[in-house]
Amino acid sequence: MTIPLDKLSDPAVRALLAALNANDRAAFQAALTADATLSDDGSERNLTDWTEREIFSSRGHIEVQTEKDDGRTVIANYRNDTWGEMRTAWRFDVQDGRVSRIETGQA
Template identity: 40%
Template sequence: MRDEELTNPAVRAVITAMRDCNREAFFAAFAPSAELTDDGHLQPLKEWADREIFQAHGHLDVEREDSNGLELVGLFHSDQWDMKTMWRFRVIDGRIHRLDVAAL
């Protein structure tokens, strides 16, 4: 699935920012108090994103979206990982307030 086909604008902005390695655009999609979990464990969003995405050249090849565009399934590739993952977003007023990432 192409990034441009993702139906939720905030989710699309995150996936596009990952693809373009655009840290500023990535974080702009999130509310200041946004939470992130990785396999059920609460993580600091900025530290996690820097480590798992920006320093490791991470990106998500989306296979499908569900839940009105708020849940993505796809292959996450980085210098460290190649795995199938699920990304679930909670979006309020156009900003991401929670992201849950899990290996499948």
């Protein structure tokens, strides 16, 4: 069962993932703090480079299956033109209404 993005509990996560699915770089950036960080499968990544490669230039799309921690942890089916579809886990830290940290990896 997929959870519609507009039904996700945390408004900052909701805005970030909606921007991801809309391929909207400006809205995605606006949903992040200026010093936001990211890790992928436990390795620190450059957020700008990673999102360009894994989301925007490869047409990333997320379908959330479950959420917990008030919407700040999700399990989702994620797909892009580079890797196809995979089951992924995402954890978000939120500060002042924007995402300050993304941790993602295969679930």
